[in-house]
Amino acid sequence: MSIKGPGLPVFDLIMSIADLVDLVSPVIENHHKQTAYIAYCIGEELGLPERELFRLYTAGSLHDMGAFSLESKLKVLDFEVLNAHQHAYTGYLLLKDFAPLTDIGRIIRYHHVPWMDGEGREWNGAAVPELSHIVHLADRIAVLIDRDAEVLQQVRGIVARISEKSGSLLMPEAVDAFRKLAEKESFWLDVVSKSLGLVTRRLVKARIYEFEGVSIYGVAEALRRIIDFRSRFTAVHSSGVAAVAGFLASFSFLDMNSINLIKVAGLLHDIGKLIVPSEVLEKTGSLSRADVLLLRKHTYYSF
Ligand SMILES: [Fe+2]
Ligand SMILES: [Fe+2]
Incomplete structure (x- = not known):
């Protein structure tokens, strides 16, 4: 079906979905935007190409969309989350038949797979995208931020907690990149900024590869x-x-x-x-x- 009109504002669309799914409760406000931003910055620190950064940003923006109930949304905010794969799998099912986002669905499907000293490169016989491990790390960083306290006072504690899990739960290369990133005060101030959407818009060069021709x-x-x-x-x-x-x-x-x-x-x-x-x-x-x-x-x- 062809429809004449302006092009698709994909970046706005993704951010709007991220906002809507987080509006369920003030406790999770901005969770998707924060995870997307952190994942993007870690990807940049790792030197990933622009196309991969856009995929990271998109997967981070939608990663918990399969958690439908408030209870499940709140559960995934625990640092050591139990039975996490159900919402990840549901998120994958929602996206898998929409060609431009099938690939993003695969990243989301595995975003709680532990690294397990490298065994987490596979899960149930399937290859786990490296980007899933980066989203996993970004997500865990986001949930460690106490919204009621000054973020800069939390940096040491968050870095220590994440570093403890390097190799077991989290991919070490990504954790190393995060540790470098964590030295920048501006990174933390961006993450908790009320204007994170605007910050990200400036950062993400939204080349819309995935939606061309759709x-x-x-x-x-x-x-x-x-x-x-x-x-x-x-x-x-x-x-x-x-x-x-x-x-x-x-x-x-x-x-x-x-x-x-x-x-x-x-x-x-x-x-x-x-x-x-x-x-x-x-x-x-x-x-x-x-x-x-x-x-x-x-x-x-x-x-
Ligand atoms: Fe999740
Ligand atoms: Fe999450």
């Missing part, structure tokens, strides 16, 4: 899976709305381009529901006032 409909369809698969009650909701809206529009005076855009709007109309944890979406009994208010906000965030 239609906006393809992107909307991929996002639709992320929106709908979070609850069995909504599994085909957005595709149903898109189909009905397209069908109704076909009886109007609108041209084909406009009809196709209406279908895209149908696929994306509930994207703001990413701020609602699956516990609320899946509730079978009556909703509390807080749940209702949270659900009402989804239209604002969709916009």
Whole structure:
């Protein structure tokens, strides 16, 4: 399906998804952006090429998207996280059929695999991308930051805790790169900055290799899976709305381009529901006032 219009602002799109999935709770605010930024900086310190840096940034921005419930989102903030692979695998499933992000899905799938003195280069017989280990490290650094304390006073403690796990949990080359990075005060101040999005925009030279030749409909369809698969009650909701809206529009005076855009709007109309944890979406009994208010906000965030 071809749709005329401006090019895809992929960088904005990725950042918006990262923001939405972190809006579930103030405890995890900016977690995806922080992980993405840290992963990007470690990749730069390791001298990775620009294309790999963009992949690192994208994987970091989406790495926990498979954690649907608030409970699972909070669990992955523990430094020594148990049963971590389920949300990593779900994240992979959400992306694997969308060609431009299949590769990012593979990085996400293995982002909790321990290094185990190099044995973590493989997991269940499959090769683990090196970038997964970098995202893993970035994620662990992000969860160690105490949001209520001065970050510069935490640097020594965080470096010591990460260094302890070099070789066992974390890839040593990446840890060494992080130790160098940790000497820069500006790195830490960026990570906790309220303007991290702007900082990153300046840093990431968003060459959009992965999305070349992909239609906006393809992107909307991929996002639709992320929106709908979070609850069995909504599994085909957005595709149903898109189909009905397209069908109704076909009886109007609108041209084909406009009809196709209406279908895209149908696929994306509930994207703001990413701020609602699956516990609320899946509730079978009556909703509390807080749940209702949270659900009402989804239209604002969709916009
Ligand atoms: Fe995770
Ligand atoms: Fe995480």
